[in-house]
Amino acid sequence: MKYKVKTRKSPGRETVEVLGETFEQGKPEDKDMGRWRQKLGSRGDRLKYLETGERYWFGKEWYGSEKRKIPA
């Protein structure tokens, strides 16, 4: 892949060259693009995902910023 280079202003200096965007323009053709929830096949997978992916609400050991508090 050929990388694009762009010129940008930088604080305290004149202009610098930085790497431009690397994604390809255009439309994704795959109609299943984005259908990520279908990857979880069984109820067990789904419950596991909830515990890890949605741990903010369902993780047994996760309270994040609220770790010092009693879980809701």
Place this chain on the structure above:
Amino acid sequence: MAEKEAKSIDQATLEMLEKAAQDGARVVFERAETTRPCPIGADGMCCSLCAMGPCRVQPPKGKEETLEERRKRVGVCGATPETISARNFVRKAAAGTASHGDHGRVMAKFFLAVAKGEAPGYEIKDEQKLLQLALDLGVTIGDRSNEEVAIDIANLLVKEFGKQEGELLFLKRAPLKRQELWRKQGVAPRGIDIEVAESMHRTHMGTDQDYQDLLKNAVKVSLADGWGGSMIATEVQDIIFGTPAPLLSQINLGVLKDDEVNIIIHGHEPQLAEMMAVAAQSPDMIAYAKSKGAKGINLAGMCCTANEMLMRHGVPIAGNFLQQELAIVTGALEAMVVDVQCIMQGLVDTARCYHTKVITTDPRAKIQGATHMEFHEHEALESAKAIIKMAVDNFVNRGKNVRIPKQKTDMIAGFSHETINYLLGGLFRASYRPLNDNIINGRIRGVAAVVGCNNPRVTHDSGNLAMVKELIKNDVLVLQTGCMAMASAKAGLMLPEAAVQFAGDGLASVCEAVGIPPVLHMGACIDNSRILMSATAMVKDGGLGDDISDLPVAAAAPEWMSEKAITIGQYAVASGIFTVFGVNWPTIGSKEVTDFMFKDFEEIYGGMWAFEPDPVKAAHLMIAHIDKKRKALGIDKARERVLYDMAMRRELV
């Protein structure tokens, strides 16, 4: 033309306005010119609660008021301008909660019918979301079937509407500190309907006459929408129709087709639209359309039904709120099928100039002059096919006066908060951490929700576009719902390449790494509840404080018009989010009430209101608030970073 340009920045809209004028069709833009807003009502200074009035209590223009004059400026009952202003505001908030609540109630009861197998053609599409709700609500999962679990969930959700005491169940989803604050302030809603009913009682003549107490009630009734009616509607719809995930579609009047039967579904509740999508693809309906000389059936959406259909099926959007009559003006629309909310009665008058049939489908929303074909969910497919058949029959009546604007823009939609979580971290490490990290390191300055309606009192779509562009230019990630999401989509802001074109370097680099546009479509207006969940996930992930009010986030509705928008804004504020409205501000006639909401609310709720009709200045207010929060979190220095070029990187090694 210059005058027309001021009405909209959207070329398709301008073209159809010209056609409407040529055809003698009246549309909202013209009515807005002939019917000017009442200045006393606009400022919230008119009370019509009893037959001793209506009483107008507007302050004198251009002169100081003496204390005596101020004392006399009251209604016949003695109600002060503050009481009148606050009462008017509470009633608007209650109407918004009632509307979203009624939508939520219909969906919860529909969900129960689906679970019991009483709504043929519908099923539980998203087991993941079902399980999520079961965990949330403490419903036993075990080896029970999805339907058994769903019946328990549905019964609990239906009860939320009529609950008389305790607290709404979804309040527990909010950050712990926020829950404590609501309880301490006495604004945690008990149920949904009870808060609406109490609001109507409190604001009845001669009841609650303390503006601060009234505004507390506005908070409570609005929270019953955001963390109640709207959230229930969103979650139930996800279970039955699927949680949105990214997909590609198109938007603007150019999605109508000149050789197919065009049908627009307009309104808010998706159960009919879902079945219309199925029926429109059925071979018998397509064959029937062909027998009438059409090449097929083209379904498109408008307003929030459009968002629902777009996010789950990629059904294209014909336009936002102010374009509803213009779709008829194309002369190519066989049927405008409507249900509830944001349906202009003017549709029927516009349709008189063309062949379009305006079809109402909901028993709660009939329109004089429209054809009523009631939708029954227990025979949904038959209902949907009957409506489509009527549209197909109307194809032969299409005249020669057809002009479909060519404008249509690609867009990506479907960013539910679950999908954002997944996109940021992947299936095995789904997380808001990358978002929080990029906020902390300053690549992303903050997050803004720009939501709400269109309003012909301001140039169509322009407030949104100016605001959103200013925000993303300043590295603020923008989340959108409703008609404002559509305005950005029409301008191409909902494509990944928009990041390079319009976003600041920091935001663009993150968008590129994750593969998302700088402006994320999160759904319909009820789906502002998804934004509450995203904000909560950001808090819970850590590093950005321990309440939503600590986050570098802000919200806005630059072109709002409906009571629902007031409610949404109020629950955002009550959830700790600084919220700016454009167009006008309904309590502006009362300095006391306005100051209380714009200043004192911050002390009480951590979030407050602001009014700024200039969208760029409003964006600057939001950015200033974001920067204030960054400073409070101690992450303001991170943004003052140097951009490293290749030579500097080499020096570092």
